[in-house]
Amino acid sequence: MLIDLAGKVALVTGSATGIGRAIAEALAASGAAVALNHFNQDGEIGAVAAGIAAGGGVAASFAADVSDGRAVAQMVAQIEARLGPIDILVNNAGILLEKPFLEIAEAEWDRVIAVDLKSVFLCSQAVLRGMVMRGSGCIINIASELAYLGRAEFTAYCAAKAGVVGLTKSLAREFAPAIRINGIAPGPTETAMLSLELISAAWRARELAIPAARAAAPSEIASTSVFLASDHARFYYGQMLGPNGGALMS
Numbered sequence: 337m338l339i340d341l342a343g344k345v346a347l348v349t350g351s352a353t354g355i356g357r358a359i360a361e362a363l364a365a366s367g368a369a370v371a372l373n374h375f376n377q378d379g380e381i382g383a384v385a386a387g388i389a390a391g392g393g394v395a396a397s398f399a400a401d402v403s404d405g406r407a408v409a410q411m412v413a414q415i416e417a418r419l420g421p422i423d424i425l426v427n428n429a430g431i432l433l434e435k436p437f438l439e440i441a442e443a444e445w446d447r448v449i450a451v452d453l454k455s456v457f458l459c460s461q462a463v464l465r466g467m468v469m470r471g472s473g474c475i476i477n478i479a480s481e482l483a484y485l486g487r488a489e490f491t492a493y494c495a496a497k498a499g500v501v502g503l504t505k506s507l508a509r510e511f512a513p514a515i516r517i518n519g520i521a522p523g524p525t526e527t528a529m530l531s532l533e534l535i536s537a538a539w540r541a542r543e544l545a546i547p548a549a550r551a552a553a554p555s556e557i558a559s560t561s562v563f564l565a566s567d568h569a570r571f572y573y574g575q576m577l578g579p580n581g582g583a584l585m586s
């Protein structure tokens with residue numbers, strides 16, 4: 337399947353590492369000019385930008401906390417001034433919290449909801465105004481299989497990701513047909529989020545007890561995003577695609 341995104345500008349949030357990095361690299365390899373968002377990761381994002389440039393692609397980095405509306409507005413203005421109007425938005429940035437429900441502090445709950453869900457509202461609103469004026473655009477929201485499965489001790493994360501699913505379907509209905517809005521609900525993927533620094537060994541083992549018997553490489557999630565951003569997905573509206581190794585079958 338040939339996918340040519342030449343002439344398109346894509347913004348990928350949280351693209352210094354993991355799935356976001358792989359999505360940014362894949363979109364750039366398909367010809368899009370990519371705005372790389374990061375939050376306090378100057379070193380990592382510089383390496384991503386340099387790698388894309390070395391491969392003949394176009395990328396520029398933009399720092400912003402995507403849970404902060406003013407920072408998001410400034411970032412979108414900077415991107416449009418430097419690269420042009422945003423055609424493709426990938427809401428990928430996210431954080432994880434493993435904690436028994438009764439021990440979660442209000443500030444911890446608020447931070448997970450802000451980064452994992454409110455950021456999708458903020459970034460989507462910031463780019464949709466221009467997309468509506470131009471009559472075209474595409475948004476891809478990264479949720480999680482856990483939005484559907486639920487998981488003990490990951491309640492804030494699961495609630496936020498389930499919110500992303502509802503937001504994706506509602507936005508898809510509100511902005512169709514000119515703008516296509518879909519999402520991806522990945523299964524376990526080999527990134528920092530699945531490392532033992534962020535989740536316990538017991539949960540990591542349970543995450544990998546799936547038909548595929550392994551975690552995905554970030555590139556196996558990124559390929560789904562390139563498809564959704566392309567004309568090959570022009571009949572897709574409000575869908576959550578599930579590269580999840582069989583963890584969830586729908």
Ligand SMILES: NC(=O)c1ccc[n+]([C@@H]2O[C@H](COP(=O)([O-])OP(=O)(O)OC[C@H]3O[C@@H](n4cnc5c(N)ncnc54)[C@H](O)[C@@H]3O)[C@@H](O)[C@H]2O)c1
Nearest residue numbers: 350353354355375401402428429430480522524525527529
């Ligand atoms: N790894 C998995 O198993 C898995 C499974 C399902 C869904 N996901 C989702 O995939 C997405 C990417 O996660 P990942 O696995 O690559 O982990 P990751 O930690 O490598 O990537 C998350 C990125 O988001 C960035 N980020 C965090 N807070 C931010 C903020 N306020 N503003 C801007 N950027 C911010 C981080 O700096 C990081 O680069 C997340 O939304 C995550 O929930 C991951």
